[in-house]
Amino acid sequence: MTENDKLTEERIFEAATDVFVDKGMDGARMQDIASYAGINKALLHYYFRTKDQLFNAVFEMIARKMLKKFAPVFDENLTIEEKIRFFFKEHIAFLQENPKLPGFILNEINRNPARIKILLENIHFEKLWEKLYEQHKAELENYNITEDTMPQLMVSIAALSVFPFAARGLIEGILEKADLGFNKFIEERKEFAASFVIKAIKK
Amino acid sequence: MTENDKLTEERIFEAATDVFVDKGMDGARMQDIASYAGINKALLHYYFRTKDQLFNAVFEMIARKMLKKFAPVFDENLTIEEKIRFFFKEHIAFLQENPKLPGFILNEINRNPARIKILLENIHFEKLWEKLYEQHKAELENYNITEDTMPQLMVSIAALSVFPFAARGLIEGILEKADLGFNKFIEERKEFAASFVIKAIKK
DNA sequence: ATTAGGTTTAACCGAATGGTCAAATGTATT
């Protein structure tokens, strides 16, 4: 049953993804994953020998999926400002559908920083801003951005997009008292963050 | 021995802080904390009955310490721009000395959001931007900030300061290839982030 | 010196957890 086979493995993988993202590596229980997938715990170990192996598979898949969302911006033929607006719209929309990913990834990275190096090799994520800088060298004359400050800019953009989700618990707690829902806050953020960055870098 | 007593309890508390911040609630082991404090595991339970109690004590102390760093800005008699520069300088300096706090807090908040509500009640952190907005109402005529967008601004400022530490593993992995140390990156960030925000909100 | 009370320890307990195994079940091939 290659068909059923795939189904089982996929069900396991999806269950594992949900549980790991929700509880983290340390908090996740193999039994939970098995129950969630509607199978026996031994079958988990049949498909993925150990918890570590299962976790690594899940983590790499998620990290790849997330980092990939950063990439398409660089292929589009757009001005910097258009790219910035495009990025915030797309990336925040992605996070709206996967709101727990930021917290999960940041946490697991801190728990095991070594994993990142492997990840960054598999996905070629290096010198990403250099490419961007080359693409817009002429255009950047009108902006307060040099090659040196590109990393600062990139991290800032990532921060503005990712942080609200990573700190959702805090933000919700505070916004509540201003009776402003988190969803509305995020929806408004797509435009706010984009304009914020563009204003910030303009000469 | 009230003197020795305090010493033991303090040693335990400090050890617990280190271990919890490093491994998180789920990853931390009572035995590790005991060993780290140079005492017996039973003595841990003698001073702090359960792991939960110990963790709560540690977490609340850390959260209070960290959130407190946000407060002084509001007491100073400074212009907005001065406050922004002051904040980034002070807050990032604080994080330089406690680089693992952001990851720890964000993670534990996601793992147990309910705890936040209790915390936010103990520390009165509410409507903080309303105070700020009132203080600078007149001055804000020259900026693109309304009362509605204050939360967006506040979250953005926090993001720019906190995120690099929460994502340190990632940033280091990427910066490495640009042979720029994390420390240098952070040092430069104090000025970069401040100017970034000021530019962004100016009319 | 003895007592009393807080402090510290070694040994232990029960539950939970990651992982294993032999048996059972299903399935395709001959």
Added chain:
DNA sequence: AATACATTTGACCATTCGGTTAAACCTAAT
């Protein structure tokens, strides 16, 4: 129908972990 092979399961194991207990230790007061 019989064989061979992959899939699935229940029962089980060893270890780890949070927590307990009873006894030992220390110190100050009588």
